[in-house]
Each structure stands twice: as C-alpha cells, then as structure tokens.
Amino acid sequence: xxxxxxxxxxxxxxxxxxxxxxxxxxxxxxxxxxxxxxxxxxxxxxxxxxxxxxxxxxxxxxxxxxxxxxxxxxxxxxxxxxxxxxxxxxxxxxxxxxxxxxxxxxxxxxxxxxxxxxxxxxxxxxxxxxxxxxxxxxxxxxxxxxxxxxxxxxxxxxxxxxxxxxxxxxxxxxxxxxxxxxxxxxxxxxxxxxxxxxxxxxxxxxxxxxxxxxxxxxxxxxxxxxxxxxxxxxxxxxxxxxxxxxxxxxxxxxxxxxxxxxxxxxxxxxxxxxxxxxxxxxxxxxxxxxxxxxxxxxxxxxxxxxxxxxxxxxxxxxxxxxxxxxxxxxxxxxxxxxxxxxxxxxxxxxxxxxxxxxxxxxxxxxxxxxxxxxxxxxxxxxxxxxxxxxxxxxxxxxxxxxxxxxxxxxxxxxxxxxxxxxxxxxxxxxxxxxxxxxxxxxxxx
Numbered sequence: 001x002x003x004x005x006x007x008x009x010x011x012x013x014x015x016x017x018x019x020x021x022x023x024x025x026x027x028x029x030x031x032x033x034x035x036x037x038x039x040x041x042x043x044x045x046x047x048x049x050x051x052x053x054x055x056x057x058x059x060x061x062x063x064x065x066x067x068x069x070x071x072x073x074x075x076x077x078x079x080x081x082x083x084x085x086x087x088x089x090x091x092x093x094x095x096x097x098x099x100x101x102x103x104x105x106x107x108x109x110x111x112x113x114x115x116x117x118x119x120x121x122x123x124x125x126x127x128x129x130x131x132x133x134x135x136x137x138x139x140x141x142x143x144x145x146x147x148x149x150x151x152x153x154x155x156x157x158x159x160x161x162x163x164x165x166x167x168x169x170x171x172x173x174x175x176x177x178x179x180x181x182x183x184x185x186x187x188x189x190x191x192x193x194x195x196x197x198x199x200x201x202x203x204x205x206x207x208x209x210x211x212x213x214x215x216x217x218x219x220x221x222x223x224x225x226x227x228x229x230x231x232x233x234x235x236x237x238x239x240x241x242x243x244x245x246x247x248x249x250x251x252x253x254x255x256x257x258x259x260x261x262x263x264x265x266x267x268x269x270x271x272x273x274x275x276x277x278x279x280x281x282x283x284x285x286x287x288x289x290x291x292x293x294x295x296x297x298x299x300x301x302x303x304x305x306x307x308x309x310x311x312x313x314x315x316x317x318x319x320x321x322x323x324x325x326x327x328x329x330x331x332x333x334x335x336x337x338x339x340x341x342x343x344x345x346x347x348x349x350x351x352x353x354x355x356x357x358x359x360x361x362x363x364x365x366x367x368x369x370x371x372x373x374x375x376x377x378x379x380x381x382x383x384x385x386x387x388x389x390x391x392x393x394x395x396x397x398x399x400x401x402x403x404x405x406x407x408x409x410x411x412x413x414x415x416x417x418x419x420x421x422x423x424x425x426x427x428x429x430x431x432x433x434x435x436x437x438x439x440x441x442x443x444x445x
Contacts, residue, residue: 004412005411005413005414006412006413006414008408010414011412011414011440011444012441012444012445014414014416014437015049015416015437015438015440015441016437016441018416018432018434018437019049019050019053019434019437019438019441021432022432022434023057024081026060026061026063026064027064027081028046028050028061028434029084029434030433030434030435031431031432031433031434033086033432034087034205034418034429034430035430035433036081036084036086036087037078037080037081037084038064038065038078038080038081039077039114040075040076040077040078040113040114040118041077041114041115041117041435042435043061043064043065043079044065044117044120044121045117045121045382045385045435045439046061046434046435046438047059047061047118047121047124047125047438048120048121048124048438048439048442049435049438049440049442049445050441051124051127051442051445052124052128052441052442052444052445053441055128055129055132055136055139055140056136056139058121058124058125058128059125059139059140059143061121062118062121062122062125062143062147063143064079065079065118066147066150067107068104068109069104069150069153069154070102070103070104070109071101071102072102072153072161072238073150073153073154073155073156073157073158073161074102074113074154074157074161075113075116075118075154076103076109076110076111076112077110077112077113077176077177078109078110079107079108079109080108080109080110082107082108088202088203089110089201089225089228091108091110093199093201093225093228094108094228094232096109096110096111096236097109099235099236100235100236100237101235103236111228111231111236112173112174112231113158113162114176114177115178115179115254115257115258116154116155116158116254116257116258117257117261117386118154119151119261119264119268120261120389122144122151122265122268123264123268124442125143126140126144126268128140128445129141141272144268145272148274148278151265152278152281152282155258155261155282155285156281158170159262159288159289161238163289163292164242166288167292168255168288168289168290168291168292168293168295169250169251169252169255169289169292169293169296169307170250170251170254170255170258170289171248171249171251171309172247172248172249172250172254173227173231173241173245173247173248174224174231175189175190175224175247177251177254178251178253180319180320180321180361180375181216181374181375182216182220182373182375183317183321183361183362183375183376184318184319184362184366184368184376185249185306185315185317185319185321186247186249187368188308188315189247189248189249189308189310189311189315190223190247192246192247192308192310192311193223193226193227193246193247194226194246195222195223195226196226198225198226201221201225213370213372215374223247226246230244230246231244231245247310248308248309248310249306249307249309250306250307250309251306252293252304252305252306252321252324253304253306253320253321253327255292255293255328256289256290256304256324256327258285258289259285259286259288259289259290259327259328259329259330260286260327260328260393262282262285262286262289263282263286263328264393265282266283266286269282286328290328290329291330293324293328293330294325294330297325297331297335299335300335301335301338301342302325302331302335302336302338302339302342303316303322303323303339303342304321304322304323304324305317305322306321317362317366317368318347318362318363318368318369319362319363319366319375320359320361320362320383322339322342323339323342323359323387325339326339326343326387326390326394327386327387327390340399343359344357347363347364347365348360348363348364351363351365354423355410355422355423355424356379356406356409356410356425357402357406358379358384358403358406358407358410358422359379359384359387360377360422361374361375361376361379361380362375362376362377364377364422371421371422371423372426372428374419374429377422378419378420378421378422378429379410379419379420379421379422380418380419380420381410381411381436382435382436382439384403384406384407384439385407385439385443388400388401388404388407388443391403404443407439407443408440408443408444411436413427415427415431415432416432416433416437416440417430417431417433417436418430418431418433418436
C-alpha cells in the first residue's frame with residue numbers, strides 16, 4: 001500500500017490552520033462537530049502545540065481551563081463553551097453548578113477529571129518563551145507565578161482526594177476519567193455498575209461518527225450515565241464518593257502520568273525559585289506514585305496492571321496501561337528492558353500486520369482487539385505523543401524519535417483524525433481533532 005501525504009512544512013501549516021479554525025477566542029474546541037467544548041487533557045496538549053505558534057495564546061488556553069478549577073483543586077474534564085450545542089451529556093445533565101459546593105457557577109463544568117498532562121504544556125510554554133524576546137519571557141513567567149498555587153492545588157487534590165490510602169495509585173470513579181473511555185481495562189469493573197432508574201437521553205456522538213461500531217455501545221453509555229447519577233446523589237463530594245460509586249479502580253497509567261508531572265513541576269519550581277516546601281512535596285509525590293506504579297508490575301515482564309477496588313483484584317489486560325512504568329520509571333533495569341522489548345516487539349509496535357510501528361490502544365493479539373473501535377484497538381496519535389515525550393525525558397532519544405517519525409507518517413494525510421485503524425491507516429472517529437494537530441505542531445516545532 002502506497003501512502004502519500006503532505007510534507008512536514010505543509011503538515012505544520014495545516015495543523016496551525018486547524019487550530020485557528022477551532023479557536024473560540026479563549027478556548028479551543030476539542031473538535032468542531034463531535035466535541036464542541038474544552039476537554040482538560042485535550043486543552044493541555046493543545047496549549048503545548050500552540051506554544052510553538054504563540055506563547056500568549058497558549059497561556060490563554062491554560063488560563064481558561066484553570067479558571068474552571070474547583071475550589072477543591074480538581075480540574076474538571078470538560079469546560080462547557082456557553083453557546084455550543086450538539087454534545088451529550090451537557091451541563092444540564094451534570095448539574096455541577098447546582099449540586100457541587102466546590103464547583104464554579106460559571107463556567108459550567110463536568111464533575112469528573114482527566115489525566116494530569118498539564119505540566120507538559122507549562123514546560124513547553126517556558127521552553128518556547130526562552131527562544132523569544134524579553135516580553136514573551138515575561139508573559140510566561142507571569143503566568144507561572146500567577147498559576148503556581150493553582151497547579152499545586154491540582155496536584156495536591158490528586159495526591160490526597162484520589163489516593164486516600166496513600167498507595168501511590170490514583171483512584172478513578174468513572175472510566176471517562178482515564179481518557180480511555182471504553183478500553184478493555186474497564187470491562188470487568190463496569191460489570192459492577194448496574195444502572196437504575198434515570199432520565200432518558202439521546203446520544204449525539206453516533207450522529208457525527210456514522211459507523212456505530214467505532215463508538216461505545218448503548219449498554220456502555222447506560223453505565224457511564226448511571227455513574228454520573230451516583231456522583232450527583234452525593235453532590236460530587238470527594239469524601240462521600242467511595243460509599244456510593246459502582247466503579248472504583250486504581251489506574252496505573254493515570255498514576256504514571258501523575259508521577260512524571262510531579263517530578264516535572266518540582267524541577268520547574270526549583271528553576272523558578274518557588275517555595276522549597278512545594279518542591280519537596282512534589283518530589284515526595286513523584287516518588288510515592290512511581291513506587292505505586294512499580295508495585296503493580298509483573299515480576300518478570302514488568303507489565304503493570306490496574307486494580308479494581310470493589311472486586312479486590314488486579315485487572316491484567318493487553319492494553320497500553322501495561323506500559324505505565326515506561327512513562328515514570330521505578331522498575332529495576334531487567335524488568336524495564338523486558339517491558340521496553342515487549343512494547344517494541346511483535347505483540348505491539350512490531351506486530352507484522354501494523355502499517356506503522358506505533359502502539360495500538362489494545363494489543364493486536366488480544367481477544368478484545370477491535371481495530372476500529374475507539375480505545376479497543378485504534379492508534380491514537382496523542383498517546384504516541386505522550387510516550388515519545390516520556391521516552392525523551394527518560395533518556396531514550398532514539399525510541400522517542402522513532403515514535404515521532406512513525407506518527408508523522410501516519411498523520412501525513414492531513415485529516416488530523418481522533419484515531420486511526422492500525423493496519424490500513426484509515427482516519428477514524430472525529431476529524432479536525434485539535435489535540436492531534438497540536439501534537440503534530442509540537443513534534444515539528
């Protein structure tokens with residue numbers, strides 16, 4: 001199969017044009033049709049990409065997101081654009097402004113969170129500002145000074161409210177919080193969720209993505225929405241959620257990102273003379289969660305696994321979660337090298353039937369593998385971007401560069417799709433996805 005695409009210069013120009021088209025002024029829609037609002041980890045990756053174009057605009061993106069931060073410190077997974085329509089569940093379903101004492105009245109938000117990749121955007125803003133003039137550097141430093149307390153509150157909330165037992169693992173109360181909505185990781189845990197009586201609903205996603213086989217099923221959506229009802233029943237109170245939620249899972253991938261984020265923010269704090277107590281706290285969290293992730297790893301392969309708190313058992317799956325220790329470290333060298341070989345080997349990136357050597361969301365040899373179905377098989381460019389970033393940080397530049405080069409070949413069609421079929425490279429899900437374009441800009445910037 002011969003695939004032709006745009007040159008890197010053309011691709012960067014198209015990505016910049018897409019982000020401009022999706023720009024609402026103070027926020028960038030995740031995708032104009034399917035996702036017309038601001039999503040938390042999308043916004044962070046968008047800001048990282050925007051930093052190569054305009055530090056000021058990247059700062060505005062994060063400022064908008066952080067303006068929706070709850071008083072507890074939580075950054076919600078959706079900030080709703082006031083005039084946008086066509087997405088379900090919208091603010092009228094979440095009702096956070098009415099029910100949650102810690103939620104802002106405006107802007108309206110959802111009541112759950114998403115992975116903490118935001119420090120990557122902060123780092124990119126600082127990096128690009130150093131290459132510009134004094135005025136731009138001043139904008140970046142003023143942003144960091146102004147938002148440092150908010151970033152600390154965010155990390156402290158995750159380290160306390162979502163790890164109440166101090167295990168070094170973040171607890172999720174909804175699969176959406178992982179960002180990997182219908183991953184096989186959650187199949188067993190969702191069996192604990194038995195929907196009761198709740199308001200009816202009409203899904204918007206299937207009308208945008210014409211093939212229902214690419215999206216979660218209606219039965220899955222019932223469970224997703226029932227979890228929202230359970231949260232609403234206790235006013236989204238962090239202390240009361242463990243007593244009512246039918247889904248409670250310690251997420252190793254989320255925890256690995258958090259460990260990396262804490263370490264990164266500690267370095268930033270040290271470089272910019274932030275309080276020593278904050279830096280010490282961040283380093284302690286980084287170590288705790290790095291150890292927490294490593295504690296789940298297989299004794300030979302190093303593969304990590306989530307833990308279902310309700311069932312009281314590990315959730316070993318052939319999904320990207322198993323590679324969490326490669327994000328944050330913490331394994332002894334033999335297991336780390338074994339895990340890296342698994343990542344690059346024939347069960348994953350090196351599978352002979354894949355078009356490019358990129359990690360699909362579920363292993364092609366798994367019984368749960370569905371190459372076109374959302375998080376059950378497709379390749380997600382943003383996940384490749386996270387791995388590439390982490391590998392570069394960990395001193396593996398060749399691995400990082402290989403992932404970047406393969407991903408740029410995949411997205412060279414210029415469609416900037418949400419995800420791609422691993423064997424054919426077919427663009428799937430939502431087109432004109434902002435975070436895909438932003439990842440490309442960051443790679444090429």
